[in-house]
Amino acid sequence: MRKPIIAGNWKMHKTVGEALALVRELCGITAGVADVEIVICPTFTALYPVHLAICEGPLRLGAQNMHWEAQGAFTGEIAPAMVKEVGCTYVIIGHSERRQYFGETDDTVNKKVKAAFANELIPIMCVGETLEQREAGITEGVVGRQVRQGLTGLSAEQVAEMVIAYEPVWAIGTGRTASAEDANAVCRFIRQVVAEITGAESAEKVRIQYGGSVKGENIAELMAKSDIDGALVGGASLDADSFAKIVKFK
Numbered sequence: 001m002r003k004p005i006i007a008g009n010w011k012m013h014k015t016v017g018e019a020l021a022l023v024r025e026l027c028g029i030t031a032g033v034a035d036v037e038i039v040i041c042p043t044f045t046a047l048y049p050v051h052l053a054i055c056e057g058p059l060r061l062g063a064q065n066m067h068w069e070a071q072g073a074f075t076g077e078i079a080p081a082m083v084k085e086v087g088c089t090y091v092i093i094g095h096s097e098r099r100q101y102f103g104e105t106d107d108t109v110n111k112k113v114k115a116a117f118a119n120e121l122i123p124i125m126c127v128g129e130t131l132e133q134r135e136a137g138i139t140e141g142v143v144g145r146q147v148r149q150g151l152t153g154l155s156a157e158q159v160a161e162m163v164i165a166y167e168p169v170w171a172i173g174t175g176r177t178a179s180a181e182d183a184n185a186v187c188r189f190i191r192q193v194v195a196e197i198t199g200a201e202s203a204e205k206v207r208i209q210y211g212g213s214v215k216g217e218n219i220a221e222l223m224a225k226s227d228i229d230g231a232l233v234g235g236a237s238l239d240a241d242s243f244a245k246i247v248k249f250k
């Protein structure tokens with residue numbers, strides 16, 4: 001039985017002060033939630049203050065990105081050990097905005113996923129097709145390639161522990177959610193690809209999130225599907241009440 005995991009990706013929002021105000025509200029609202037893992041992913045500058053402010057409870061901290069190298073002359077980058085040091089359990093890797101605006105490729109995603117495991121961080125590896133690719137009927141080809149290349153060289157145990165986020169690019173921040181059936185079909189396909197790569201047991205255990213305009217109004221329908229184990233939430237994670245509606249989907 002896979003434990004649901006809801007992650008809030010705050011993207012480039014919230015100053016440290018605003019992040020602290022939000023996490024304090026979330027601590028109260030989520031205190032009693034026991035059967036869902038909740039991850040919040042603030043900006044780099046807010047990670048440590050938010051780590052200190054997270055109270056006992058279900059909230060876990062994640063970073064939105066990191067470099068794969070341990071250290072060096074990489075101006076503007078953050079190393080995996082630095083992310084770990086400030087209290088992160090999770091790290092988002094290969095978000096479509098990183099792929100689209102910052103040149104991330106399946107190869108850099110794979111390096112980062114491996115670096116996450118080497119530093120005892122759990123990767124949330126993002127995959128998903130653009131609208132053009134969906135309309136061209138190549139969703140499975142694109143997503144299958146992203147999953148295969150992203151997981152290259154990982155053990156079955158590592159894959160079983162990680163999270164894969166399926167985010168159709170056309171549904172991100174647009175208010176246009178994939179139908180629960182369509183989202184589940186791609187998540188099921190991802191699980192089949194994982195089974196081909198690292199075997200049935202890891203495919204059964206890996207948690208697959210859907211992301212793209214998730215809200216309190218659509219989360220229950222998505223979570224009722226067989227292969228959707230959680231959500232990666234952008235806009236609706238920036239407000240305590242709207243995020244609370246999502247994490248309390250049951």
Ligand SMILES: O=C[C@H](O)COP(=O)(O)O
Nearest residue numbers: 009172173212213234235
């Ligand atoms: O990481 C989160 C996703 O990009 C979804 O963002 P959204 O919920 O604002 O559509």
